[in-house]
Amino acid sequence: xKMHFCIPVSQQRPVALGGRYVLYSVYLDxxxxxxxxxxxxxxxxxxxxxxxxxxxxxxxPKYYLAMTTSMADERxxxxxxxxxxxxxxxxxxxxxxxxxxxxxxxxxxxxDGRSIKVEILTSDTAERVLEVVSHNIGLCQELLxxxxxxxxxxxxxxxxxxxxxxxxxELPYVSLRSSEVENCKVGLRKxxxxxxxxxxxxxxxxxxxxxxxxxxxxxxxxRHYGYVQLEPCTCDHPEPGCQALLSVGNNEISCxxxxxxxxxxxxxxxxxxxxxxxxxxxxxxxxTDGPQxxxxxxxxxxxxxxxxxxxxxxxxYTKQAFLLSSCLKKMISEKTVKQAxxxxxxxxxxxxxxxxxxxxxxxxxxxxxxxxxxKSKIKIVEVDCGFGTIKEDL
Numbered sequence: 001x002k003m004h005f006c007i008p009v010s011q012q013r014p015v016a017l018g019g020r021y022v023l024y025s026v027y028l029d030x031x032x033x034x035x036x037x038x039x040x041x042x043x044x045x046x047x048x049x050x051x052x053x054x055x056x057x058x059x060x061p062k063y064y065l066a067m068t069t070s071m072a073d074e075r076x077x078x079x080x081x082x083x084x085x086x087x088x089x090x091x092x093x094x095x096x097x098x099x100x101x102x103x104x105x106x107x108x109x110x111x112d113g114r115s116i117k118v119e120i121l122t123s124d125t126a127e128r129v130l131e132v133v134s135h136n137i138g139l140c141q142e143l144l145x146x147x148x149x150x151x152x153x154x155x156x157x158x159x160x161x162x163x164x165x166x167x168x169x170e171l172p173y174v175s176l177r178s179s180e181v182e183n184c185k186v187g188l189r190k191x192x193x194x195x196x197x198x199x200x201x202x203x204x205x206x207x208x209x210x211x212x213x214x215x216x217x218x219x220x221x222x223r224h225y226g227y228v229q230l231e232p233c234t235c236d237h238p239e240p241g242c243q244a245l246l247s248v249g250n251n252e253i254s255c256x257x258x259x260x261x262x263x264x265x266x267x268x269x270x271x272x273x274x275x276x277x278x279x280x281x282x283x284x285x286x287x288t289d290g291p292q293x294x295x296x297x298x299x300x301x302x303x304x305x306x307x308x309x310x311x312x313x314x315x316x317y318t319k320q321a322f323l324l325s326s327c328l329k330k331m332i333s334e335k336t337v338k339q340a341x342x343x344x345x346x347x348x349x350x351x352x353x354x355x356x357x358x359x360x361x362x363x364x365x366x367x368x369x370x371x372x373x374x375k376s377k378i379k380i381v382e383v384d385c386g387f388g389t390i391k392e393d394l
Contacts, residue, residue: 003167004029005083007076022072024079031151031164032178038062041079048086057085081283104173108133109152109187111214120173127168133188138206146201147210148191151175154183160217165191190214224254228327233318237267244366248327251335269305269314277303279321301325 009025024041026033038060045059060078063071101123107115108129111235118132126149134144149172151163163181166172172186190211220223227249235244235257243258253269282298299321302313318324 004079007080007083010076011073012266022075024076026083029164030168031175032180033170033175034178035207038079039076041082045082046156047087048053057082104169106173106176106186108149109185110137111187111189111210111217115185121368122173125168125170126166126170126172129172129186130188134206137210139210140204140207142203143201143207146190146192146197146207147188150187150189151179151181151184152189154185154186159221160187162187162189168263224249226250227254228322228323230318230320233316233320235317236315239251244316246318246324251331253328269303271328271335273306275304275306275311275330277325278303279325303328344381 006027007024008027010021011023014020021037023035023037025035042059045056048056059082060075067075101121104120104122105117106120107117108128109115116136118129118136120129120132130144130147136143149166151166153161153163156160163184166175176186177182186212186322198211201211224247227247229245230248233244233246235242235255236258244254247254251271255267257265257267259265279299279301282300299319300315300316300317301321301324304311304313337361
């Protein structure tokens with residue numbers, strides 16, 4: 001498969017004896033690959049001819065007199081066309097472009113942000129560096145075609161951006177240092193787009209770990225990653241009877257509400273504005289549809305929320321009210337632990353077993369058709385966790 005070479009920039013440079021030469025900036029797939037003189041490319045062409053004979057495209061001729069501006073532009077276009085067509089032997093690049101070979105250390109970043117340091121030669125190709133990395137992490141050699149080396153930019157707030165895939169013949173050490181993109185690193189990532197190829201990796205623990213780390217890093221950027229998704233329910237906001245989809249996590253209750261006109265409204269309730277909540281058992285609904293009669297609990301969770309400096313109650317009608325309540329408690333406990341870790345002097349008081357306050361309240365029930373009235377006892381639990389006093393009615 002051809003790669004895209006272009007020479008968009010050339011510069012005239014002076015030489016020691018008073019003359020001048022042209023330095024061409026060669027770009028590969030949109031990124032600076034190297035800067036070379038005509039004489040270097042001419043030597044490369046001679047090396048290729050010894051290997052491939054006359055099957056190469058014509059190389060731009062020498063000019064023995066000073067070039068005019070139009071001649072210089074024509075040569076640049078001819079060199080660009082030559083490079084675009086002479087893609088068959090990139091292995092000769094090292095000697096052609098006079099890269100000094102020496103030992104060096106290169107940090108390779110893994111999908112989870114960790115890095116490993118590998119000892120290489122500055123003239124090692126990406127294919128060779130990938131072999132060294134795979135040996136260090138225990139990746140099976142027969143799976144190397146499933147992975148590749150990439151230039152990755154580390155952006156603000158820890159976000160990563162893949163700049164380009166390094167071609168097998170590129171020199172990672174040189175490409176990294178000649179990159180015009182700031183904060184770039186060389187990273188190892190999977191390099192296949194057919195999900196069915198995942199099966200090839202299942203017997204190699206190192207390969208599975210790499211895929212999982214890359215997947216996890218990408219999944220964390222998806223909205224509602226790690227949240228608990230509840231089944232469709234109804235709520236009283238912004239008006240009674242609205243359908244809602246709830247996602248709970250990251251210290252918030254995220255609601256996608258469908259309005260009566262079928263428009264959707266996204267509402268987020270932050271847990272640090274929740275004062276208290278209660279789960280109320282409204283009764284049991286007898287479902288007569290189907291071959292067997294089943295009992296469905298009719299539950300609601302209402303929570304008191306501070307909005308525009310005013311406290312108001314929001315109601316969610318869901319059979320998963322107890323699960324939602326557990327999620328709210330879990331978020332509070334996680335934040336408390338996090339605050340304690342950030343502030344070692346903070347003390348967390350845990351009530352002794354058997355000493356929590358218990359109240360028994362009798363819930364009034366309404367008698368509907370297909371409704372089995374039942375009186376329930378409600379336990380009120382008070383929790384002091386840095387948000388104020390949270391009361392949960394169960």
